[in-house]
Amino acid sequence: MANATIYDVAGAAGVSLATVSRVLNNPEKVKEETRLRVLKVIKELGYRPNVIARGLASRRTTTVGIVISDVTRASVAEMLGGISDIAYNYKYSIKLFSIREDMDASEIFKDIVAEQLDGILYLNDELSEKDVEQMRSVFTDNQIPFVLANVVSDNETVPMVTIDYEKAGYEITKSMIDDHRKNIYFLSTARRYSVNDQKEAGYTRAMEEAGLEPKIFRTSGDTHVNRQHFATFFEDKKIDAAIGARDSIAVSFMNIALDNNVRVPEDLAVAGFQNTKYALLSRPNLTSIDIPVYDIGAVSMRLLTKLMSSKSVENIRIVLPHYVQVRQSTRNNSID
Amino acid sequence: MANATIYDVAGAAGVSLATVSRVLNNPEKVKEETRLRVLKVIKELGYRPNVIARGLASRRTTTVGIVISDVTRASVAEMLGGISDIAYNYKYSIKLFSIREDMDASEIFKDIVAEQLDGILYLNDELSEKDVEQMRSVFTDNQIPFVLANVVSDNETVPMVTIDYEKAGYEITKSMIDDHRKNIYFLSTARRYSVNDQKEAGYTRAMEEAGLEPKIFRTSGDTHVNRQHFATFFEDKKIDAAIGARDSIAVSFMNIALDNNVRVPEDLAVAGFQNTKYALLSRPNLTSIDIPVYDIGAVSMRLLTKLMSSKSVENIRIVLPHYVQVRQSTRNNSID
DNA sequence: CTGAAAGCGCTTACAG
DNA sequence: CTGAAAGCGCTTACAG
Numbered sequence: 001m002a003n004a005t006i007y008d009v010a011g012a013a014g015v016s017l018a019t020v021s022r023v024l025n026n027p028e029k030v031k032e033e034t035r036l037r038v039l040k041v042i043k044e045l046g047y048r049p050n051v052i053a054r055g056l057a058s059r060r061t062t063t064v065g066i067v068i069s070d071v072t073r074a075s076v077a078e079m080l081g082g083i084s085d086i087a088y089n090y091k092y093s094i095k096l097f098s099i100r101e102d103m104d105a106s107e108i109f110k111d112i113v114a115e116q117l118d119g120i121l122y123l124n125d126e127l128s129e130k131d132v133e134q135m136r137s138v139f140t141d142n143q144i145p146f147v148l149a150n151v152v153s154d155n156e157t158v159p160m161v162t163i164d165y166e167k168a169g170y171e172i173t174k175s176m177i178d179d180h181r182k183n184i185y186f187l188s189t190a191r192r193y194s195v196n197d198q199k200e201a202g203y204t205r206a207m208e209e210a211g212l213e214p215k216i217f218r219t220s221g222d223t224h225v226n227r228q229h230f231a232t233f234f235e236d237k238k239i240d241a242a243i244g245a246r247d248s249i250a251v252s253f254m255n256i257a258l259d260n261n262v263r264v265p266e267d268l269a270v271a272g273f274q275n276t277k278y279a280l281l282s283r284p285n286l287t288s289i290d291i292p293v294y295d296i297g298a299v300s301m302r303l304l305t306k307l308m309s310s311k312s313v314e315n316i317r318i319v320l321p322h323y324v325q326v327r328q329s330t331r332n333n334s335i336d
Numbered sequence: 337m338a339n340a341t342i343y344d345v346a347g348a349a350g351v352s353l354a355t356v357s358r359v360l361n362n363p364e365k366v367k368e369e370t371r372l373r374v375l376k377v378i379k380e381l382g383y384r385p386n387v388i389a390r391g392l393a394s395r396r397t398t399t400v401g402i403v404i405s406d407v408t409r410a411s412v413a414e415m416l417g418g419i420s421d422i423a424y425n426y427k428y429s430i431k432l433f434s435i436r437e438d439m440d441a442s443e444i445f446k447d448i449v450a451e452q453l454d455g456i457l458y459l460n461d462e463l464s465e466k467d468v469e470q471m472r473s474v475f476t477d478n479q480i481p482f483v484l485a486n487v488v489s490d491n492e493t494v495p496m497v498t499i500d501y502e503k504a505g506y507e508i509t510k511s512m513i514d515d516h517r518k519n520i521y522f523l524s525t526a527r528r529y530s531v532n533d534q535k536e537a538g539y540t541r542a543m544e545e546a547g548l549e550p551k552i553f554r555t556s557g558d559t560h561v562n563r564q565h566f567a568t569f570f571e572d573k574k575i576d577a578a579i580g581a582r583d584s585i586a587v588s589f590m591n592i593a594l595d596n597n598v599r600v601p602e603d604l605a606v607a608g609f610q611n612t613k614y615a616l617l618s619r620p621n622l623t624s625i626d627i628p629v630y631d632i633g634a635v636s637m638r639l640l641t642k643l644m645s646s647k648s649v650e651n652i653r654i655v656l657p658h659y660v661q662v663r664q665s666t667r668n669n670s671i672d
Numbered sequence: 673c674t675g676a677a678a679g680c681g682c683t684t685a686c687a688g
Numbered sequence: 689c690t691g692a693a694a695g696c697g698c699t700t701a702c703a704g
Binding site: 341 | 680681682683684
């Protein structure tokens with residue numbers, strides 16, 4: 001039989017459907033003998049509770065929504081890995097919602113509410129504070145717990161898992177300054193992201209602290225455009241270090257530098273963020289801030305499970321550690 | 337009000353809930369005047385049908401399941417992009433199922449059936465023929481349409497969207513042979529994938545056709561292991577060309593070759609598969625077979641929508657075109 | 673420890 | 689064109 005229902009099981013086991021339901025949901029309330037008998041029938045019939053019916057009756061769908069803007073980005077995929085592993089442990093299913101530029105965020109959030117999810121993970125670091133506020137208000141009204149993963153929000157009431165990007169930006173810049181670099185550029189994205197803003201802030205702090213002028217250059221992220229813009233760097237401008245907001249930007253920049261006969265790391269130090277495979281496969285290898293993206297996903301999912309079981313959660317703002325993975329592109333330049 | 341139900345709408349509009357339901361699902365059956373009135377109330381109340389209740393009553397969840405083994409892989413993420421875009425157009429939601437090595441495939445498929453999905457997309461190219469057969473049998477018994485995306489199955493009754501990997505493998509190998517290369521290696525993965533088997537088959541065909549000996553080397557895919565294994569290539573073995581089953585393998589190999597003072601492409605031609613950003617960011621850039629992964633996702637989702645609406649589908653085995661993106665790593669070596 | 677009954681929020685024949 | 693009623697497959701107080 002393709003699809004046994006709870007009635008079939010109850011009939012075959014000679015109990016009521018309430019008992020079958022209990023065996024599944026509150027086994028301790030059922031006499032062992034009965035429980036075993038029901039379990040046997042369940043197995044024989046290959047019975048599996050209809051997830052939808054259960055969701056309607058119990059008002060718990062054991063499904064969490066993952067809201068993202070671009071699945072394609074390496075960090076998103078990696079985070080999904082962490083989320084998926086933890087979700088599996090806790091028996092949660094995952095429903096994916098891609099959110100597009102042209103969508104009305106507030107409408108989307110309401111649509112998501114209609115999905116009867118038990119909780120939401122927001123991976124979209126393109127989030128403006130206004131969007132966060134809308135989301136908070138819609139989900140809070142409907143009592144749906146949510147967590148921001150790898151997104152920075154200043155609202156202290158919003159649960160969030162991230163790393164200290166400001167500090168990371170500061171540290172990598174500082175290390176270049178200590179390495180006697182003076183003209184250090186920060187290569188960021190044209191599109192503003194909360195996390196990139198943080199990186200920039202850390203960079204700026206380190207530069208100003210050292211009495212150096214911060215120079216932030218925003219690229220569209222398109223490799224071709226990069227090449228044109230970047231090429232002029234080596235003609236007109238003095239530059240002896242560059243930090244890319246992403247590894248791919250850093251590698252792309254480094255390649256163009258090499259094409260212009262700039263030596264890396266001797267003439268130019270380069271570093272990126274994320275410590276992706278790009279950093280590993282580039283020549284020279286790229287120094288990069290290692291961000292535990294998988295962990296961010298896993299930890300945010302675990303935080304969400306706590307919120308969903310409405311345990312009182314002590315810390316809803318989790319900052320994970322990061323470190324600088326030093327490689328060839330910034331090997332020491334010190335004169336001593 | 338946080339959560340208006342269909343009753344609230346019916347009450348406020350002075351109609352029965354059946355009429356509200358019709359306005360949403362069969363608007364043509366409702367008098368325009370009534371329809372407009374109901375629509376107005378729906379808007380005012382911000383009513384959105386409970387997706388779960390609708391799913392139970394209609395036995396259609398407008399949700400498709402995506403079954404994958406490793407979200408982290410670039411091709412999977414890219415495919416998800418295509419799937420997600422088309423799903424959005426057709427108003428389908430996406431539920432993600434990660435399948436792990438240690439799981440019993442057949443049990444998983446039954447669990448998935450319990451989710452009451454309208455259709456399934458299988459992105460897992462680690463699929464054995466046995467797994468495909470189990471899946472086919474479980475889903476067919478339960479009348480759930482499914483499509484294999486970027487997976488090759490010999491079973492002609494199984495809907496599938498892919499490219500002709502055998503031909504691609506043949507073509508890239510042939511072009512190297514035409515370029516007077518003789519010792520051409522194919523660098524594949526230790527883990528067998530249906531698509532990689534196809535690539536290898538095409539490579540082997542081209543080699544044998546030219547009277548050359550096929551040499552397939554399987555790497556675990558871990559970059560460190562690669563380095564150790566590959567290093568010996570340049571001591572002991574004559575080798576003047578290599579094709580990586582993935583771009584990352586090809587780039588990794590190329591880097592090690594360069595470290596061993598092998599010139600690319602003069603001494604060694606290298607090519608990869610997938611035409612990812614790795615190919616673009618490597619030095620020299622990597623020649624790569626461009627595989628329309630996004631399109632594979634999009635087309636398979638569209639095929640699935642047809643199957644779900646039980647239209648008679650003419651062609652359930654779709655082969656998308658590919659091409660060789662020639663770059664520096666294989667620039668012509670011809671003597672003429 | 674177990675069963676009968678109501679209810680979750682919808683859709684869908686069936687009448688009219 | 690519209691409404692009353694049954695039903696989708698479960699869970700969950702409420703009795704006993």
